[in-house]
Amino acid sequence: MAARDRPGLRSAALHRGRPLRPRRHAGRAGKRRLLRGEADLLEAFCAAKGLDQVDLVANDSACAIAQIFAVRHPERIRTLTLTNGDTHDNYPPADFEPTRALAASGAFSAQRQAFYDNPELLRAGFGSGYEDVDKVAPETLATYVRPLFATPEATHGVERWLEALGDTTQTTEIEPLLRKLTAPTLIVWGTGDHFFPIKWAHWLKERIPGVREIVELEGAKLFFPEERPDELAAALKDHWRATTPAMA
Numbered sequence: 001m002a003a004r005d006r007p008g009l010r011s012a013a014l015h016r017g018r019p020l021r022p023r024r025h026a027g028r029a030g031k032r033r034l035l036r037g038e039a040d041l042l043e044a045f046c047a048a049k050g051l052d053q054v055d056l057v058a059n060d061s062a063c064a065i066a067q068i069f070a071v072r073h074p075e076r077i078r079t080l081t082l083t084n085g086d087t088h089d090n091y092p093p094a095d096f097e098p099t100r101a102l103a104a105s106g107a108f109s110a111q112r113q114a115f116y117d118n119p120e121l122l123r124a125g126f127g128s129g130y131e132d133v134d135k136v137a138p139e140t141l142a143t144y145v146r147p148l149f150a151t152p153e154a155t156h157g158v159e160r161w162l163e164a165l166g167d168t169t170q171t172t173e174i175e176p177l178l179r180k181l182t183a184p185t186l187i188v189w190g191t192g193d194h195f196f197p198i199k200w201a202h203w204l205k206e207r208i209p210g211v212r213e214i215v216e217l218e219g220a221k222l223f224f225p226e227e228r229p230d231e232l233a234a235a236l237k238d239h240w241r242a243t244t245p246a247m248a
Helices: 032-050 062-071 096-106 112-115 119-129 138-149 152-164 199-207 229-243
Strands: 056-062 077-085 185-190 211-217
Touching: 032 062, 032 211, 056 062, 062 077, 077 229, 096 152, 112 119, 112 138, 119 138, 185 199, 185 229, 199 211, 211 229
Parallel strands: 056 077, 077 185, 185 211
Antiparallel strands: none
């Protein structure tokens, strides 16, 4: 089960049972329920689908959501895999502040139609999360961008969501509970990510007793699950085989 806030991983090797990819609900959650509310949605989905245990894989802000979900519902976690993403007081990362400032200024709404008509205007902005953003196909970029600018309401929701970021109590209050999390946990972290440096992978390992291994991907950035899916898939298969006898 993959928990990500961007379109799905393009590697069939990652599918194990039913995949789940919760999306960000821009503008719908209050400031105090932004991440906690997403974790609540994840639990509601598991309950509705009768999923007793899941293999949870998370990237970007879903890394924080997965941590909150896991400490609240440890009985649900068969295995946990965390990749580059929001952790502890690095939520949101300082380098993301210019984007929040743009949202607060109304710049996205002012340029909504231009961004919808020409998603390529935002390619450079996406580039900070990729090793080579030029390899992202135009239709893929459009898939990411256009829903955010399809209507004035959608864009206003994005701006509200960005403005609401910053309640670090959601990610700091769980530290004592992370120290009790014994589910088999894998950390796969790109070393080239300026938003979420490798130190956060080691921070997680020092606090989650269930961590079995850190796999460092040299030079990989935030969206490495999209750029380097085979490496993530290989790490996941090794993790699952080692922790689930039926897969050995």
